[in-house]
Amino acid sequence: MSRAILEPLALFLAPFAAYAIYLVLRARYPLEVEHWTGVRVSILTVIGLAAAVLGLAALNLFAPRGHGVYIPAHQENGVLVPGRIE
Structure with missing residues (x-):
């Protein structure tokens, strides 16, 4: 679950980090309000x-997809057999 949240969050924050790095490389202080205008x-x-x-x-x-048929969990001879993909 955390991967589903962290990956899009990292992609969203990447442009802000790139702009902050750009400001640092230009010898500007990136935390000044004048660099972060509304536009x-x-x-x-x-x-x-x-x-x-x-x-x-x-x-x-591009996510890998499982190939095969899902066999749900069932009982064989009184023993629980977990679900699997065949």
């Missing part, structure tokens, strides 16, 4: 949302 934050938010949505779509498209 810049809006653009970074849209880029982050797009990255998160595209990342989830790519994960869904």
Whole structure:
């Protein structure tokens, strides 16, 4: 469950981190309010949302799928046999 939350969150926060690194490399203090105007934050938010949505779509498209038939859990001779994919 945490992977389902952390991956999109990391993709969303990546543009903000990249912009902060850009500010540091330009010898600017990244925590000053003047660098985080409404327009810049809006653009970074849209880029982050797009990255998160595209990342989830790519994960869904390229995720490995189980091949075979699911056999549910059942009892054989009084012994519980767990479910499996054959």
